[in-house]
Amino acid sequence: xxxxxxxxxxxxxxxxxxxxxxxxxxxxxVLLALAGLFYAIAMVKMAQSGHPPL
Amino acid sequence: MPNTAAPMTGGASADEPSALVVSLPTRASSTAGDWLxxxxxxxxxxxxxxxxxxxxxxxxxxxxxxxxxxxxxIAIAAGAAGAINMWYDRDIDALMRRTARRPIPAGRIEPxxxxxxxxxxxxxxxxxxxxxxxxxAAAILAVSIAFYVFVYTMWLKRRTPQNIVIGGAAGAFPxxxxxxxxxxxxxxLPILMFLIVFFWTPPHFWALALWASDDYARVGVPMLPxxxxxxxxxxxxxxxxxxxxxxxxxxxxxxxxxxxxxxSAAALGAGFxxxxxxxxxxxxxxxxxSLTRDAPAKKLFRFSLYYLFVxxxxxxxxxxxx
Numbered sequence: 001x002x003x004x005x006x007x008x009x010x011x012x013x014x015x016x017x018x019x020x021x022x023x024x025x026x027x028x029x030v031l032l033a034l035a036g037l038f039y040a041i042a043m044v045k046m047a048q049s050g051h052p053p054l
Numbered sequence: 055m056p057n058t059a060a061p062m063t064g065g066a067s068a069d070e071p072s073a074l075v076v077s078l079p080t081r082a083s084s085t086a087g088d089w090l091x092x093x094x095x096x097x098x099x100x101x102x103x104x105x106x107x108x109x110x111x112x113x114x115x116x117x118x119x120x121x122x123x124x125x126x127x128i129a130i131a132a133g134a135a136g137a138i139n140m141w142y143d144r145d146i147d148a149l150m151r152r153t154a155r156r157p158i159p160a161g162r163i164e165p166x167x168x169x170x171x172x173x174x175x176x177x178x179x180x181x182x183x184x185x186x187x188x189x190x191a192a193a194i195l196a197v198s199i200a201f202y203v204f205v206y207t208m209w210l211k212r213r214t215p216q217n218i219v220i221g222g223a224a225g226a227f228p229x230x231x232x233x234x235x236x237x238x239x240x241x242x243l244p245i246l247m248f249l250i251v252f253f254w255t256p257p258h259f260w261a262l263a264l265w266a267s268d269d270y271a272r273v274g275v276p277m278l279p280x281x282x283x284x285x286x287x288x289x290x291x292x293x294x295x296x297x298x299x300x301x302x303x304x305x306x307x308x309x310x311x312x313x314x315x316x317x318s319a320a321a322l323g324a325g326f327x328x329x330x331x332x333x334x335x336x337x338x339x340x341x342x343x344s345l346t347r348d349a350p351a352k353k354l355f356r357f358s359l360y361y362l363f364v365x366x367x368x369x370x371x372x373x374x375x376x
Contacts, residue, residue, distance in 0.1 A: 019083045026086035037126075040119045041186050048117070 088157040092140055092168055093133025093175075100362065101132040101228050104251055107366040108232025108244055111373040116187070116236045123186040124235040128228050130179040131195050135202040135224070137172030141165050142207050146273035152266065187235040194234055198227035212274065215281040222255030223248075229366075243310045246301065247369075253298040254362055257291045257330065261355040264288070264333075265348035285342030288334045291354070295330040299323035302365060311372050318368035322361050329354040 105128040109121055116124070140147065140158055148159035157163040176199045184192035206221030229247035234240060260278055263270060264287055267279035279287045302323055306316030332350040339345060 016083055019085050022086050023084065023089075026089075037123065041123060044117045044119045 082160075082162050084157060084162045088162050089171065091157055092137040092163065092171060093130075094136030094140075095133070097136060098129050098132045100359065101225060102129045103363060104247070104366055105228030105232040107370045108229030108247060109236055110232075110370045111243065112233040112236035114236045120186045121235070124183060124191065124232065127179045127183040127186070127195060128231055130175050131183075131199050132228075134172045134175035134179060135199045137168055137175065138203045139207045141169040141172060142203075143211075144168075146212075146275065149273045150269040152269060183231075183235070188238045190238055190240075191231050191234040194227055194231045198224055198231065201227070213276070215276050215278040217276070218259045219256050222252055222259075225255060226251035242308065243305060246305050246308075246310070247366075249301050250298065250365070251362070253294055253301055254358065256294045257298065257326075258355065258358040258362075260287050260291050260294075261333065261351045261358065264344070264351040283342050284338065284344065288336065288342075292330045292334050295326050299327060305369065311369055312376050313372075314375065315368045315372035318372075319365060322365050325357060326354075326361055329357050 102125060106125050109116065109124060140156055143153075144156075144158040144165055147153035147156050153159065158165055158168055180192050180196045180199070183195050202221070202224035206217065206224055210217040210221050226248045229251065230240060230244045233244035233247075263277040263279050264284055267277060267284070270277040271280045278290060282290075299319075302319040303316065305311040306313075306319060329350070333354050336348065336350045337345040344351070
């Protein structure tokens, strides 16, 4: 009693571009957030080790 | 049971042109939301919350930036384990109603991409936890990912009805990780929190499995209702609930938590026991199949989510006031 296979609907170029742009924006946001997080962690660690941030 | 996922494309010989046409790729492109779905965000919420409570109730101080990073690492690690789980289970996910629309069986994300995504996040979360907090927290985080992927997903899930009993340990690690991130060691209270989540998992999942057993039976996953029947599963739910309630009172009985937690645990535990009794006494036919479409089991499943959330919130409030 298998379910019918899930077949993705064909995509238009516009839809493809829209999805790609969405992924790229999400990637950019994640990378910027990571850069900010690493910067904050570095500042905290330096302060805790007695080396004040430059 | 080997992973027998059928490849998306290929497999046709040169003298079978029609088969070649049929096997052409029909893959849709993924959205950012598909990649988020790979991380099982709904599961991650509760995991993150128990980890956060472990962090809050621990003695000592962790800088807010590092505390945020620790909780983020727990979330990413849980999501990574979920992504690897989806990669491995893609064959059975395609056959179950509940999971057939997931990004891999739906063809929006390639299996290899999902595996790479999961492994990268898993390694990254452990390294980040190590950099931000300490070695012990990072080590427990690594163990929790490995436990979920290798012990639960690859070893137990398709082999034994005890899959979620033993595999449930993977979801019980976050309080230990949160505590270790602050203190750098392990104490009695986080071990009790681990045990509470550990013994909460079977009645929680068996309540779900009672009404989803057809799906599990179709794909050959030996969940308890499939192997031992609904009646035996209801008895198991009741017994595990009693153990869970007893354990939930232990922090208060041992003086590790105050009356706010003790009263909350007692009231919530009474509710859980009542729910388990209602499941036990559900109207059923001679073979144990529910005549109420497992209405009590569905209620118990919803209550169990509420139970763990409120119990841990009460512990956090109790310890912070103290």
